[in-house]
Amino acid sequence: MYKPATIKDIALALKLSPSTVSRALRDGYEISTATKKVVMEYAKKVNYQSNPIALSLKNRRSYSIGIVVPKLANSFFSQAIAGIESIAYERGYHTIITQTHDSSERELINVNHLAQRSVDGLLISMSAGTSDYGFLKQLHNDGLPIVFFDRIIDEIETFKVTSDNFSGAYNATESLIKSGRKKIALLSNAPQLSITNERLSGYMKALADYHIPFRAELIRNCSKGGNDYQEVEDAVKDLLAATDKPDAIFISSDRISISCIRALKSLNFDPKEIAIAGFSNSDVVDLLHPSLSYVKQKSFEMGQIAVEMLLRLIESKYPITEFETKILDTELHLIK
Amino acid sequence: MYKPATIKDIALALKLSPSTVSRALRDGYEISTATKKVVMEYAKKVNYQSNPIALSLKNRRSYSIGIVVPKLANSFFSQAIAGIESIAYERGYHTIITQTHDSSERELINVNHLAQRSVDGLLISMSAGTSDYGFLKQLHNDGLPIVFFDRIIDEIETFKVTSDNFSGAYNATESLIKSGRKKIALLSNAPQLSITNERLSGYMKALADYHIPFRAELIRNCSKGGNDYQEVEDAVKDLLAATDKPDAIFISSDRISISCIRALKSLNFDPKEIAIAGFSNSDVVDLLHPSLSYVKQKSFEMGQIAVEMLLRLIESKYPITEFETKILDTELHLIK
DNA sequence: ATTGTAATCGGCAACGATTGCGTAGATTTT
DNA sequence: AAAATCTACGCAATCGTTGCCGATTACAAT
Numbered sequence: 038m039y040k041p042a043t044i045k046d047i048a049l050a051l052k053l054s055p056s057t058v059s060r061a062l063r064d065g066y067e068i069s070t071a072t073k074k075v076v077m078e079y080a081k082k083v084n085y086q087s088n089p090i091a092l093s094l095k096n097r098r099s100y101s102i103g104i105v106v107p108k109l110a111n112s113f114f115s116q117a118i119a120g121i122e123s124i125a126y127e128r129g130y131h132t133i134i135t136q137t138h139d140s141s142e143r144e145l146i147n148v149n150h151l152a153q154r155s156v157d158g159l160l161i162s163m164s165a166g167t168s169d170y171g172f173l174k175q176l177h178n179d180g181l182p183i184v185f186f187d188r189i190i191d192e193i194e195t196f197k198v199t200s201d202n203f204s205g206a207y208n209a210t211e212s213l214i215k216s217g218r219k220k221i222a223l224l225s226n227a228p229q230l231s232i233t234n235e236r237l238s239g240y241m242k243a244l245a246d247y248h249i250p251f252r253a254e255l256i257r258n259c260s261k262g263g264n265d266y267q268e269v270e271d272a273v274k275d276l277l278a279a280t281d282k283p284d285a286i287f288i289s290s291d292r293i294s295i296s297c298i299r300a301l302k303s304l305n306f307d308p309k310e311i312a313i314a315g316f317s318n319s320d321v322v323d324l325l326h327p328s329l330s331y332v333k334q335k336s337f338e339m340g341q342i343a344v345e346m347l348l349r350l351i352e353s354k355y356p357i358t359e360f361e362t363k364i365l366d367t368e369l370h371l372i373k
Numbered sequence: 374m375y376k377p378a379t380i381k382d383i384a385l386a387l388k389l390s391p392s393t394v395s396r397a398l399r400d401g402y403e404i405s406t407a408t409k410k411v412v413m414e415y416a417k418k419v420n421y422q423s424n425p426i427a428l429s430l431k432n433r434r435s436y437s438i439g440i441v442v443p444k445l446a447n448s449f450f451s452q453a454i455a456g457i458e459s460i461a462y463e464r465g466y467h468t469i470i471t472q473t474h475d476s477s478e479r480e481l482i483n484v485n486h487l488a489q490r491s492v493d494g495l496l497i498s499m500s501a502g503t504s505d506y507g508f509l510k511q512l513h514n515d516g517l518p519i520v521f522f523d524r525i526i527d528e529i530e531t532f533k534v535t536s537d538n539f540s541g542a543y544n545a546t547e548s549l550i551k552s553g554r555k556k557i558a559l560l561s562n563a564p565q566l567s568i569t570n571e572r573l574s575g576y577m578k579a580l581a582d583y584h585i586p587f588r589a590e591l592i593r594n595c596s597k598g599g600n601d602y603q604e605v606e607d608a609v610k611d612l613l614a615a616t617d618k619p620d621a622i623f624i625s626s627d628r629i630s631i632s633c634i635r636a637l638k639s640l641n642f643d644p645k646e647i648a649i650a651g652f653s654n655s656d657v658v659d660l661l662h663p664s665l666s667y668v669k670q671k672s673f674e675m676g677q678i679a680v681e682m683l684l685r686l687i688e689s690k691y692p693i694t695e696f697e698t699k700i701l702d703t704e705l706h707l708i709k
Numbered sequence: 710a711t712t713g714t715a716a717t718c719g720g721c722a723a724c725g726a727t728t729g730c731g732t733a734g735a736t737t738t739t
Numbered sequence: 740a741a742a743a744t745c746t747a748c749g750c751a752a753t754c755g756t757t758g759c760c761g762a763t764t765a766c767a768a769t
Binding site: 041084086087108112115134138143154155179295298320325 | 376377420422423424425426427429430433435444445446448451452454455458462467468469470471472474485486488489490491511515516631634635638655656657659660661662664
């Protein structure tokens with residue numbers, strides 16, 4: 038059985054009391070230099086390390102923060118996590134990463150697990166399927182610091198950070214228009230997500246600004262958000278089977294962008310015939326074929342900002358009542 | 374301050390002792406049905422959930438397992454994690470995921486953090502930079518169950534699962550040979566990794582079997598394992614600048630495969646002039662251009678097998694002394 | 710010699726949950 | 740009616756750590 042040395046062990050071996058050992062290790066002022074030296078040396082010898090579980094129980098602080106994202110395999114999220122970690126580690130916090138695979142049930146389980154494990158705070162990007170935020174509201178009201186990133190919600194008042202999805206979508210759509218396309222379809226993400234609607238608005242505004250009539254039949258919702266390839270292929274096939282078929286597609290999600298490319302490839306479509314632009318943070322998006330123009334979010338920075346917000350909440354001595362929602366701009370990369 | 378209901382709270386409210394409440398909640402036989410009913414109902418009302426921290430401290434069991442991988446952004450690992458979770462959740466365990474970014478220091482910190490957090494066991498795929506396994510040996514000797522996957526090491530005797538890297542490399546190299554290539558370069562991964570040498574051996578064996586002389590000048594080590602793009606580009610550039618330049622490249626790592634493709638693209642190389650094949654578990658590898666034949670590992674299955682091994686170790690009543698190293702075969706996907 | 714005052718350390722309790730043991734009171738047995 | 744048995748619950752210890760208070764000692768000030 039795995040059993041590391043404890044303060045008691047040291048106390049017993051050195052014929053001291055646990056409290057003395059504890060204070061000696063933390064360099065307390067009331068302990069003599071000699072005792073400190075003996076304790077420190079013995080502690081090093083037996084490789085003593087304080088038990089974070091016991092500390093968590095006693096202090097109700099764990100110096101760890103919980104991360105809940107839909108999918109690690111999604112580049113955007115793994116980049117955001119890297120950003121979170123870059124700051125968290127620096128500030129002495131550990132991270133506990135969990136993924137929900139866009140399942141509400143899994144999300145509930147993970148969030149509760151993290152809360153019970155007494156993480157000091159929570160960074161969360163909501164799952165597509167979640168519509169009941171009661172469990173989060175509960176935790177938030179009970180005082181658990183929470184920061185939302187990317188897929189944020191209105192129902193809870195706290196710090197949030199997300200991308201300028203409207204402009205991102207606007208710019209991408211505009212670029213398609215400027216390259217001469219007029220019949221621009223939209224592959225949209227799960228409709229309950231905040232980002233989905235913002236991107237839809239950007240798409241519509243761009244059409245309007247360029248006097249292109251909005252055509253509902255060019256919109257396809259992929260409510261499974263690219264987790265289901267078949268859904269996307271069916272949508273693409275359907276779009277391209279129309280008599281007045283689109284000459285471009287704007288895709289409002291990373292995973293759906295990939296699926297759309299795969300669909301176009303498997304349907305053997307001439308890339309010149311149909312232009313595509315979409316959101317993507319894939320680190321190989323520039324190598325894909327058929328190629329697409331893409332809107333890239335500042336994922337790493339978003340992670341950094343989110344965790345900084347969270348640490349402000351956690352380490353603030355007084356309750357914070359003024360919250361901020363930060364919007365990061367996006368980068369449009371056009372195909373050469 | 375976030376403060377969930379405790380057993381004491383319930384005891385106080387119901388004028389019972391904590392022990393009675395505890396036993397009532399666990400449906401102990403010595404508690405009257407009436408009391409149980411009262412306790413259960415009140416517990417539900419205040420949304421009581423047992424504190425895992427306290428339980429961990431008392432039982433030295435946490436029903437959580439630690440996962441340590443080099444990089445979440447690497448598809449292979451995020452797929453393996455999905456496999457791990459699929460089994461772990463089913464069996465009532467939580468997972469705590471950490472990544473090292475191939476840094477030994479980070480690996481040490483993460484492993485210790487997990488051990489101290491009293492995870493019941495550890496699933497680890499080693500970082501490229503690690504050469505001192507002392508800290509793992511220590512934990513293992515102290516009785517912490519550990520299972521290695523993918524990037525395994527010989528120095529510790531326990532369950533392990535990895536891919537048949539030799540055959541994977543052999544088959545890929547063979548496919549290049551059969552397509553008429555004779556001057557096959559090798560972009561190799563960090564040399565201290567187990568998988569690197571196995572793949573090198575497979576490459577060499579294929580050359581030998583087809584009577585192609587081994588040429589050391591066609592081997593390039595990317596010791597940073599594709600974490601550094603420039604290293605790969607330099608290697609590719611160097612290879613292709615030679616007078617007797619290769620007509621094919623076999624790449625022994627996922628990340629390096631991607632970097633190599635990018636290098637070839639940025640150097641404007643004709644895909645027909647130089648064929649490439651490499652290990653990759655990217656979920657978009659079939660959409661890349663220039664395209665490559667690829668060796669895909671059974672990542673999801675590997676995760677499942679690893680966690681099953683770990684649970685055997687954790688839940689075994691008697692110490693296990695007979696260990697197994699499972700080798701999964703790989704899938705070769707040729708470009709059409 | 711007495712009091713004051715640091716310096717140095719130990720004891721107790723608590724964080725939340727579990728559990729062996731003890732026991733008051735009710736019920737049954739003799 | 741006395742003794743034995745049961746029922747249903749409480750007490751206290753435990754896990755590792757630390758905060759608070761108290762105790763001991765030495766040494767200086769009075």
